Amino acid sequence: MLEHVVLHNFKSHKSTKLSFDSSRLYALVGKNSAGKTSVLQALHYLSRLASSPFKNVFQYERSPQFITTIGEKDMSVTASGFWGYTNRQDWEASYSWKQENNLWNPTASWKINNGHENSLEGWEKSLSQSPHPIPISLRHTVHLKLVASNLAKPTYSDELTPRVEFDGSGLAPTLDFLRDEAPDKFQELQEMLRRIVPGVREVGIRRAKVAVNRQRSIEVNGKFISYEETQEMTGQEVVLDMNTGERIPAHAISEGTMLTLGLLAVLMNPTQPNLVLLDDVEQGLHPKAQRELMTVFKEIIQSNKNLQILFSTHSPYIVDELVPSQVYILNNTNSGFTIAKRLDEHPDVEWAKQTLTTGEFWDAEGEDWVVAGEVSD
Numbered sequence: 001m002l003e004h005v006v007l008h009n010f011k012s013h014k015s016t017k018l019s020f021d022s023s024r025l026y027a028l029v030g031k032n033s034a035g036k037t038s039v040l041q042a043l044h045y046l047s048r049l050a051s052s053p054f055k056n057v058f059q060y061e062r063s064p065q066f067i068t069t070i071g072e073k074d075m076s077v078t079a080s081g082f083w084g085y086t087n088r089q090d091w092e093a094s095y096s097w098k099q100e101n102n103l104w105n106p107t108a109s110w111k112i113n114n115g116h117e118n119s120l121e122g123w124e125k126s127l128s129q130s131p132h133p134i135p136i137s138l139r140h141t142v143h144l145k146l147v148a149s150n151l152a153k154p155t156y157s158d159e160l161t162p163r164v165e166f167d168g169s170g171l172a173p174t175l176d177f178l179r180d181e182a183p184d185k186f187q188e189l190q191e192m193l194r195r196i197v198p199g200v201r202e203v204g205i206r207r208a209k210v211a212v213n214r215q216r217s218i219e220v221n222g223k224f225i226s227y228e229e230t231q232e233m234t235g236q237e238v239v240l241d242m243n244t245g246e247r248i249p250a251h252a253i254s255e256g257t258m259l260t261l262g263l264l265a266v267l268m269n270p271t272q273p274n275l276v277l278l279d280d281v282e283q284g285l286h287p288k289a290q291r292e293l294m295t296v297f298k299e300i301i302q303s304n305k306n307l308q309i310l311f312s313t314h315s316p317y318i319v320d321e322l323v324p325s326q327v328y329i330l331n332n333t334n335s336g337f338t339i340a341k342r343l344d345e346h347p348d349v350e351w352a353k354q355t356l357t358t359g360e361f362w363d364a365e366g367e368d369w370v371v372a373g374e375v376s377d
């Protein structure tokens with residue numbers, strides 16, 4: 001269970017600390033560019049580092065020069081939490097790097113039960129060698145920014161346990177797997193989807209032709225030359241029975257319906273994640289559907305005691321379904337750096353709890369109070 005995360009020189013976060021209570025459902029709100037997605041990214045990279053070395057996690061747009069606050073020469077992300085309720089083990093894990101002689105030198109560090117700190121330096125290293133509670137707490141994290149058109153695409157998968165990818169691809173094989181391996185979960189998923197989008201009757205999966213690009217190589221005069229070949233395979237696509245007609249292919253289904261189905265497929269999967277990081281959770285959803293989605297999230301959390309959900313949102317309807325201690329407000333100082341405060345840190349929170357809904361309180365107070373009194377930097 002994640003309890004705290006500290007971002008130091010991570011993009012617009014010079015020094016941000018977030019603390020999570022036992023509700024296991026939290027929102028990040030704030031203006032565009034406030035730094036919400038960055039928090040989700042920082043945690044996602046930490047989880048990736050629980051199984052992959054620095055060199056695989058931090059490449060391309062995730063290279064240190066893009067992640068470190070411009071002009072700074074060091075960066076760190078530290079998370080802490082615990083594993084197990086009866087036999088609680090506390091853990092702290094972090095990744096950091098420093099720029100020295102124009103080289104970025106990474107370090108992965110950890111501590112358990114407040115004991116000695118251990119660390120490993122170098123691009124080949126990761127947190128996978130850290131002791132028991134750390135990899136298991138971090139590895140089962142998913143970070144999603146679902147795109148309806150990817151969820152709708154027919155997909156071929158030869159994975160034993162297919163899953164929905166960051167952008168929403170892989171939905172049809174994941175649902176097919178769920179229907180076969182955990183039919184009760186599949187039923188539950190359908191019922192939840194019907195509550196959020198009442199026009200849905202049944203979720204189906206059917207076979208569909210899919211163009212798959214494969215890397216091949218041929219040997220010419222002793223040299224291997226690689227090339228890409230497109231092959232037509234039989235994959236799967238999602239079809240929905242709606243109140244307006246049966247077997248409607250996913251590409252003709254509304255975006256909000258597909259996005260909700262994608263989220264539920266992740267949350268109801270038998271290999272369920274511990275931490276789900278969702279960017280812009282309300283996209284495409286009517287206010288009533290947004291409220292219902294939060295009710296469904298709460299139910300899923302109730303029945304899975306290791307699950308935490310952290311999401312970014314711009315919707316007061318979503319915020320309405322939470323209490324102030326579940327809502328982090330992010331804002332930027334005059335120089336653009338992020339300051340984050342929990343809505344229950346607002347001086348008028350006790351009065352507001354009696355008078356306003358959480359969404360109304362946020363709407364009335366906005367974000368300026370978060371940076372009020374900050375020394376101009």
Ligand SMILES: Nc1ncnc2c1ncn2[C@@H]1O[C@H](COP(=O)(O)OP(=O)(O)OP(=O)(O)O)[C@@H](O)[C@H]1O
Pocket residue numbers: 010011012030031032033034035036037038039065066067068069070312336
């Ligand atoms: N290396 C960096 N150094 C300093 N600032 C950075 C760096 N990289 C990104 N930023 C800043 O951080 C911002 C990214 O914020 P982020 O994507 O987390 O915003 P957000 O709150 O999710 O916004 P939105 O609501 O628009 O999605 C960028 O707009 C940029 O101003």
Ligand SMILES: [Mg+2]
Pocket residue numbers: 036037038279312
């Ligand atoms: Mg964002």
